[in-house]
Amino acid sequence: MRYSGLKILKESLTGHKGWKPAWRSPEPQAKYDIIIIGGGGHGLATAYYLAKEFKQKRIAVLEKGWVGGGNVGRNTTIIRSNYLLDGNEPFYEFSLKLWENLEQDLNFNAMISQRGILNLIHSDAQRDAFTRRGNAMILNGADAEMLSTAQIKKRYPFLNTEDARFPIKGGLAQHRGGTVRHDAVAWGYARGADLLGVDIIQNCEVTGFKVENGKCLGVDTSRGFIGANKVGCAVAGSSGRLMSKVDMRLPMESHVLQAFVSEGLKPVLPGVITFGAGHFYCSQSDKGGLVFGGDIDGYNSYAQRGNLPVVEDVCEGGMAIFPMMGRVRLLRSWGGLMDMSMDGSPIIDRTHIDGLYFNGGWCYGGFKATPASGFAYAHLLATDTPHKTATAYRFDRFEKGRMIDEKGMGAQPNLH
Amino acid sequence: MIIVHPLLGPRDSAEFTYLGDASLIDRPDWQSETAASEFYEYQYLRENPAGLHRELWFHEAGDRSWLVVTRDTTTHEITTVEMARDVARARGRSK
Ligand SMILES: Cc1cc2nc3c(=O)[nH]c(=O)nc-3n(C[C@H](O)[C@H](O)[C@H](O)COP(=O)(O)OP(=O)(O)OC[C@H]3O[C@@H](n4cnc5c(N)ncnc54)[C@H](O)[C@@H]3O)c2cc1C
Numbered sequence: 001m002r003y004s005g006l007k008i009l010k011e012s013l014t015g016h017k018g019w020k021p022a023w024r025s026p027e028p029q030a031k032y033d034i035i036i037i038g039g040g041g042h043g044l045a046t047a048y049y050l051a052k053e054f055k056q057k058r059i060a061v062l063e064k065g066w067v068g069g070g071n072v073g074r075n076t077t078i079i080r081s082n083y084l085l086d087g088n089e090p091f092y093e094f095s096l097k098l099w100e101n102l103e104q105d106l107n108f109n110a111m112i113s114q115r116g117i118l119n120l121i122h123s124d125a126q127r128d129a130f131t132r133r134g135n136a137m138i139l140n141g142a143d144a145e146m147l148s149t150a151q152i153k154k155r156y157p158f159l160n161t162e163d164a165r166f167p168i169k170g171g172l173a174q175h176r177g178g179t180v181r182h183d184a185v186a187w188g189y190a191r192g193a194d195l196l197g198v199d200i201i202q203n204c205e206v207t208g209f210k211v212e213n214g215k216c217l218g219v220d221t222s223r224g225f226i227g228a229n230k231v232g233c234a235v236a237g238s239s240g241r242l243m244s245k246v247d248m249r250l251p252m253e254s255h256v257l258q259a260f261v262s263e264g265l266k267p268v269l270p271g272v273i274t275f276g277a278g279h280f281y282c283s284q285s286d287k288g289g290l291v292f293g294g295d296i297d298g299y300n301s302y303a304q305r306g307n308l309p310v311v312e313d314v315c316e317g318g319m320a321i322f323p324m325m326g327r328v329r330l331l332r333s334w335g336g337l338m339d340m341s342m343d344g345s346p347i348i349d350r351t352h353i354d355g356l357y358f359n360g361g362w363c364y365g366g367f368k369a370t371p372a373s374g375f376a377y378a379h380l381l382a383t384d385t386p387h388k389t390a391t392a393y394r395f396d397r398f399e400k401g402r403m404i405d406e407k408g409m410g411a412q413p414n415l416h
Numbered sequence: 417m418i419i420v421h422p423l424l425g426p427r428d429s430a431e432f433t434y435l436g437d438a439s440l441i442d443r444p445d446w447q448s449e450t451a452a453s454e455f456y457e458y459q460y461l462r463e464n465p466a467g468l469h470r471e472l473w474f475h476e477a478g479d480r481s482w483l484v485v486t487r488d489t490t491t492h493e494i495t496t497v498e499m500a501r502d503v504a505r506a507r508g509r510s511k
Binding site: 238244249251252254298300411414 | 429460
């Protein structure tokens with residue numbers, strides 16, 4: 001069923017009786033060509049592009065809970081392509097271009113809003129670093145503009161530009177960045193994949209792999225064994241847990257990241273603002289709530305909830321830069337599992353086991369990557385070669401000394 | 417989270433900084449034939465368990481001692497706290 005304005009009109013005149021479930025709930029078959037583990041944004045996008053772009057058949061997505069219950073439904077919805085390094089920037093710019101056409105492609109309203117993102121600058125050294133970053137973005141076909149304090153004051157009069165510790169000296173803006181309705185991304189890809197024949201199987205947890213003679217033959221699940229020619233893992237924060245079933249130790253740790261939303265306000269904040277020095281970033285949702293967050297809690301966790309010191313730290317960061325937030329009440333806070341890699345960059349690669357593939361290490365920045373990650377992973381699964389924008393996302397980069405260390409933090413996952 | 421320091425009693429975890437898996441105590445031998453691959457594994461690969469995890473915490477805003485904390489990563493419950501130097505010495509390290 002295609003969605004359209006005409007369809008809404010027709011349904012509203014006929015009592016909305018014609019709407020159908022957006023995807024089927026099939027029973028798992030005994031065997032598939034390709035199984036994707038994890039019905040988050042990346043897993044669903046992978047299945048969609050496998051079917052659509054790479055003409056693969058007999059594909060299933062196995063999700064232990066429900067579609068959209070993981071990080072794809074917990075993040076702060078920011079999309080951008082303001083990266084510096086060669087291994088990253090072409091990939092994230094490819095992703096942003098896919099976002100720009102995603103709703104037409106999926107025939108699904110994901111409320112993609114290119115309202116712009118602004119990274120604040122507080123010192124001369126930071127201005128130099130951001131100028132370099134902006135240039136790298138432009139060289140890779142992205143957009144970037146350095147804004148002066150006066151321009152920032154005009155657009156965001158409520159910002160505290162005179163903070164004694166971190167006065168605002170300018171900013172790096174990417175006007176094509178913005179926000180997306182995160183749940184709609186999961187639903188849109190799920191529906192799109194389902195329409196192309198992909199089986200989306202919820203409440204189906206993968207508990208182990210069947211590996212014989214170095215080849216993966218399928219997966220054990222809470223709903224029985226399911227055979228496959230190829231198995232692609234895309235479970236984000238649960239990567240360590242899943243890959244331990246084949247005794248793989250990964251270059252990553254699982255951490256918790258919290259996010260917050262305030263009561264609804266009238267439109268006050270046009271665009272996304274990041275205050276890196278104080279570990280705070282914020283946007284305003286279409287419902288009016290201020291959506292904000294900061295750093296990860298900083299210790300290994302699979303608990304999907306964080307602790308109070310980070311709540312305090314994030315709110316202090318907010319008050320330093322947005323004093324107008326002081327009287328706004330917090331509505332909700334929550335946490336998600338972060339697959340924090342050792343250099344802060346992801347992995348899309350084969351494993352040492354034939355037919356077993358891995359996608360993970362997205363840290364707290366994998367939402368924006370969803371379309372490109374799905375596309376590149378589908379490319380790898382279908383052709384056994386990396387997509388041209390994802391050639392650097394290999395397991396062996398740590399051993400070979402080819403880290404993609406955007407932040408220059410070294411092998412310290414809790415600092416990325 | 418409250419970490420019960422063996423010398424100082426219960427302390428707020430915010431006084432500490434976190435390093436990670438306590439296996440970082442077991443530094444490989446740099447003279448071994450396979451030192452390069454051992455250091456790669458030591459530096460980059462992690463068990464990352466869902467459940468009990470032994471991990472290094474540094475009491476930065478306190479007595480600046482290193483602790484080995486055993487904590488459940490699914491509930492954040494802390495069961496044991498040891499002085500890292502005792503753990504290291506018990507494993508044959510000089511300090
Ligand atoms: C608070 C917060 C804020 C964030 N903000 C941003 C942001 O502003 N911008 C941005 O780009 N990124 C952001 N991120 C990161 C982003 O959300 C993630 O990197 C991304 O969603 C991860 O990919 P995914 O959607 O596939 O993960 P998920 O949605 O977590 O998908 C993984 C799925 O695998 C399933 N699974 C796990 N184990 C198994 C198993 N054994 N068998 C079957 N299924 C299994 C899980 O149930 C889950 O549904 C944020 C994350 C959090 C938590």
